[in-house]
Amino acid sequence: MRNAAAPMDFADMEPEEVASRIAKAVPAGTSIRATPYRWPNPSSLPRRQWLLGHWLLKGEVTAIIAPGGTGKSTIGTALALSLASGRPLLGKPLPRGPQSAWIYNLEDSQDELERQVSAACLFHGITNAVCQDRLCIDSGLVQPLCTATEDRDGFAIAEDVFAQVAAAVRERAISVVIVDPFVSSHTVRESSNEAIDAIAKRWKRLAQETGCAVVLVHHTKKLGGREVTAEDGRGAVALRDAARVVLPLNAMSQAEAEELGITDPALRRSLVRVDTGKANRAPPDAATWIKLESQCLDNGNANEPADYVGVACLWEKPDVFHGLSARHLYMVQQRLAAGNWRENVQAKDWVGHLVAEVAGFSAEADKARIKAILRAWFRNGALAKEHRRDGKGNDRPFVTVGKPVDPHEIGRPPHPEK
Numbered sequence: 001m002r003n004a005a006a007p008m009d010f011a012d013m014e015p016e017e018v019a020s021r022i023a024k025a026v027p028a029g030t031s032i033r034a035t036p037y038r039w040p041n042p043s044s045l046p047r048r049q050w051l052l053g054h055w056l057l058k059g060e061v062t063a064i065i066a067p068g069g070t071g072k073s074t075i076g077t078a079l080a081l082s083l084a085s086g087r088p089l090l091g092k093p094l095p096r097g098p099q100s101a102w103i104y105n106l107e108d109s110q111d112e113l114e115r116q117v118s119a120a121c122l123f124h125g126i127t128n129a130v131c132q133d134r135l136c137i138d139s140g141l142v143q144p145l146c147t148a149t150e151d152r153d154g155f156a157i158a159e160d161v162f163a164q165v166a167a168a169v170r171e172r173a174i175s176v177v178i179v180d181p182f183v184s185s186h187t188v189r190e191s192s193n194e195a196i197d198a199i200a201k202r203w204k205r206l207a208q209e210t211g212c213a214v215v216l217v218h219h220t221k222k223l224g225g226r227e228v229t230a231e232d233g234r235g236a237v238a239l240r241d242a243a244r245v246v247l248p249l250n251a252m253s254q255a256e257a258e259e260l261g262i263t264d265p266a267l268r269r270s271l272v273r274v275d276t277g278k279a280n281r282a283p284p285d286a287a288t289w290i291k292l293e294s295q296c297l298d299n300g301n302a303n304e305p306a307d308y309v310g311v312a313c314l315w316e317k318p319d320v321f322h323g324l325s326a327r328h329l330y331m332v333q334q335r336l337a338a339g340n341w342r343e344n345v346q347a348k349d350w351v352g353h354l355v356a357e358v359a360g361f362s363a364e365a366d367k368a369r370i371k372a373i374l375r376a377w378f379r380n381g382a383l384a385k386e387h388r389r390d391g392k393g394n395d396r397p398f399v400t401v402g403k404p405v406d407p408h409e410i411g412r413p414p415h416p417e418k
Helices: 015-025 072-085 110-124 159-171 193-210 238-242 254-259 265-269 326-338 351-359 367-379
Strands: 050-052 061-066 101-105 135-139 148-151 154-157 176-180 213-219 245-251 271-274 288-296 308-314 383-389 395-401
Touching (some): 061 238, 072 101, 072 110, 072 176, 072 213, 101 110, 110 135, 367 383
Parallel strands (some): 061 213, 061 245
Antiparallel strands (some): 288 308, 383 395
16 A cells, blocks of 8 residues: 555646645644744754764765775775774764664675675774674675565555664664665665655654664766766665765776876776765865775685685875975976977977986886876966977977976075985
């Protein structure tokens, strides 16, 4: 039977039926009233209950959106372990200290989930004594979870299932529930905005009733190679709209790798960027970079090799200008003004050789870093380009001085021994 609280498509009904349904939904003897604003003192208002950075908030839903193979479950494990241990494993503070977390994975077996958690604990050096009883792990293959159904009788929220989840949350004093993936937690059409909206808001109601944060891990639609945004969840947009925080995950692109001077393809493929695509209750956060490492479980023997399992850890973006100063740019500009240096990286007189000489780099080993530095100097106008003829009379692009560095702003030159 159709749940009376479920969303209905009034466009398909006769006006008399619509009026009848609305009348039945309003309890007898009640009326809607306007509540005057009470003008509280702003400093007396309770603060929002953030649990992990500005990613997880008590009483709210967070959606993690990413394509397959991006490390959603691995990052979810790291989130839960960070909460249970009270350690900022992904660089996000825990303002309320250690919290109980529940991973409810609906795709992997219990054995596989235990491998994932064990690998993360080994990698981060976390023991049972650190987490105590604050971490719960369940597989949907052992303990199925279906929060809503849709059949020929209509759409219905499984209130008994939500009641059981709420009871488990209260029993274990759980602060964060991670449902991975969201699509496996119901049997309704993903394209139905009404149904998905009802399910997402029911999770939000559970979060508010129990005081926990809910994380719904969701797949993206087909993107054709472009970046994931908060709008790219598969199916209905209602999940995005109901969530107060949306975290899109993107693997590092080739362009980003070049910008950071990263030439190792394996390293680039292991890096994932977490953006705050929607944060209605917090200021915008800068992107967080996660590195997916491989951890050996040491469970092999003479006949079978040990298992390796992916784990997530914080990755600090390298600073291509580390060790450089305005004096280095000034010296490059002085040499540019006195000579002829080409933009073409294949040329013998490529300007990168000049940068290497001034900065003490290797023009070959540090080529990616030098190219990233040059791109930044071109962008900020410190360097410019002009076309002129080379020694053979061919028209070529040469690098010239853009906005010159004021020598009075660079201070004393360093001591030769330094």
